[in-house]
Amino acid sequence: MQKCGLRTANLTGCKLRAFDPGDADLTEASFFGTPLAGVDLRRACIDRLVVEGRELAGAIVTEPQAAQLARLLGLVIR
Numbered sequence: 001m002q003k004c005g006l007r008t009a010n011l012t013g014c015k016l017r018a019f020d021p022g023d024a025d026l027t028e029a030s031f032f033g034t035p036l037a038g039v040d041l042r043r044a045c046i047d048r049l050v051v052e053g054r055e056l057a058g059a060i061v062t063e064p065q066a067a068q069l070a071r072l073l074g075l076v077i078r
Contacts, residue, residue, distance in 0.1 A: 031055045041065065 004024045013033040021044040030050040037058030046065060053073050061069065067077055 003022060006021075006024050006029050007027045009026070009029040011029065011031050011034050014031075016034060016036070016039060019039050021039070021041060023043045023045075025045045026041075026049060027045055027047045028050060029046075032050065032052060032055070034055055035057070036051075036055050038060070040060040042060060042062050042065070046061075046068070049069070049072070051072060056069060056072075070077060
């Protein structure tokens with residue numbers, strides 16, 4: 001999946017094994033019901049990722065990505 005264009009991809013209800021998105025473009029990709037525990041998203045573009053929130057538990061992200069994802073969970077960052 002590395003360096004793939006997965007903009008607006010729909011990965012709903014998937015069970016990911018050894019999933020390494022690398023530098024993939026996951027802009028607006030949907031991961032409803034797809035746990036991302038252990039998935040390293042640090043190099044991937046995750047702008048406007050579509051998740052409910054629980055899918056993010058255990059995902060590996062950078063600090064700027066964490067701030068971006070916190071907004072999806074309804075947090076207000078000041």
